[in-house]
Amino acid sequence: MYSFSEITDPVAEKVKETWIKYLSMEYRFAARMRNAPESFLKKLFAVSSDPSIISFAGGLPDSNLIDVAGIRDSAACVLEEEGREALQYTTTEGYLPLREFIAERYRNRLGIAASAENIRIVNGSQQCLDIIGKIFIEKNDRIGIERPGYLGAIEAFSLYEPVIKSVDMNESGPDMEGFEKLVTDDKIKFFYGIPNFQNPTGRSYSYDARKQIGGIVGGSGSLFYEDDAFGELAFDLKPRMPVNKFAPENVITSGSFSKTVAPGMRIGWIMAPPEIISVFDTAKQAADLHSNFLCQKILDQYLRNNDYDAHLKRVVSVYHDNCMLMQDLLDDMTVAGITHTSPEGGMFMTAGLPKGLSSMKLFEDGIKNGVAVLPGIPFYAGDGGDDMIRLNFSNTSEENIKEGMNRLSEIL
Ligand SMILES: Cc1ncc(COP(=O)(O)O)c(C=O)c1O
Structure with a gap:
């Protein structure tokens, strides 16, 4: 101002x-x-940019792990060899070779019968949330979400005025009884979940939970929206079986290159049954005609000219080390009564606070003392969340984790 x-x-x-x-x-x-919750993300980005504050509040991947040189070479190659085409308008569906790359990776890595035909490129997987909200949710429709769940999804869906029903996110996935009720009794339009290394908890669904969910939604009128933003960030680099495998006709899957290659490219994708894709295309075309074509071509070139798996291995190794260090330091704080989740991948974990301590108060005290944590409240579609915080371990360093945890411990 x-x-x-x-x-x-x-x-x-x-x-x-x-x-x-x-x-x-x-x-x-x-x-x-x-109905839109006040954007917590805006506040967050403001905090993340203050250099005196060690921030575990944000959700960025590590900038040092972005392969700038590799992307620069790919950009140069695209501009030199096919610049005029890459800078033109294109089709809504997205660049076919990139969609084929994604489909092939699904087939080879996860054994899913994916094809470029039912994959679309979006401007970051966040756009899928908005468009799926737009094409499925009528005012007061019931949808389901994990509790706690991804705040960006709560924000995106809220704009379409659904009734959001949440189900507790346990160690091995959503509470299955609650989930089944949403499908059979509430007849939700869809349930949005993150089976791999969930945001915010870092928890993953067990194999059985995935299978059960597939069994429950399969043949029902409800869909499972499987957001796989972090699936490639498994610390052991092993793929986890997607829910999609068990009920492809009832599952919408989204993925993203934001956490693996570079979020600034804004490239994600949706994979869904053809009928959904056709309606999705109509809404996507009305929204933005197509995703950034230049970036799609650069990314495709980058993925083909570089060893993507070796790159992922480097990224995951840093995040794993950071995550373990953070957990160890939180364990040392047992005196303060703090608990934490134990992610097997991804970028986040949550910590449960000692009884009586408010996450909002901790956020405010943290800012005053040079450490930012994210209160749990915005991850709850209804009440709750003031007894936990989300901690990001991807966009930080060993030194900052040690100092930041030290500051946190003192405040506690
Ligand atoms: C679970 C989840 N889904 C989707 C997104 C959106 O990411 P993008 O639009 O960069 O693909 C994020 C971003 O942090 C996320 O955490």
Whole structure:
């Protein structure tokens, strides 16, 4: 915001007048915007950019692990060899060779009968959340989500005014009785879940839970939205069986290159049954015509010219070390009564706070003392979450984890 008192020159005077006009307007926003939770992410990004604060609150991958040189070479190659095409408009579906790369990886890595035909490229997998919300949710429709669940999904779906029903996220997946009830009694349109290294808890569904979920949604009118943003970040590099395998006709899958290659490219994908893809295309075209074509081509070139698996191995090794260190230091804090989850991959874990301690208070005290943690509240579609915090271990260093945990321990 401008500091009006310091404005002296005439152009700035005009800007000031305009701003005063803006501020006196009452815009008639759609009622659905009142249901949108206040964006916690905005506040978060503000905190993440203050260099004096050691932040475990954000959700970024480690910038040092982005292969800038490799991406630069791929960009140069694309621009040199097919620049005019890459800078043109393209089709909504996305770049076919990139979709084929994704399909082939699904087939080879997970044994899923994937084909480029039912894969679409999106501007980050966050866009899938919005479009799936748009094409499926009518006002007051029931949908399901994990409790705690990904706050970006809660934000995206809330704009379409559903009734959000949550099911506790246990060590081995969502509470199965609760899940089944949502499908059979509430007839939810879909359940949104993250079977691999969930955001925020870092927990994963067991094989049995995946199979059971497939069995419950298969043949029902409900869908399972399988967000696999972190699936490639398993510390042991081993693939986990997707729910998709057990009920492909009832599962929408999304994936992302944000956590593995570079989030700034904004490239993710959706894989879904053809009928859903066809409706998805209509909504995607209305939203943005197509995803950034230049980045799609650069990414495709990058994936073909570099050893993607070797790159993932480097990324995962750093995240694994960071995660273990953070867990060890949290274990040393047992005096304060703190508990934590034990992720097998991904970028996040959650810590349960000692009785009576509020995560909001810890957030505020943390900021004053140079360490940021993310309160659990925005991860709950209803009440709850003030007794836990989310900790990010990907975008930090060994030194910062030690110092940050030290500061946290003192505050506790
Ligand atoms: C679980 C989950 N899904 C989706 C996204 C969106 O990521 P992107 O749009 O960069 O693919 C995120 C981002 O942090 C996430 O944590």
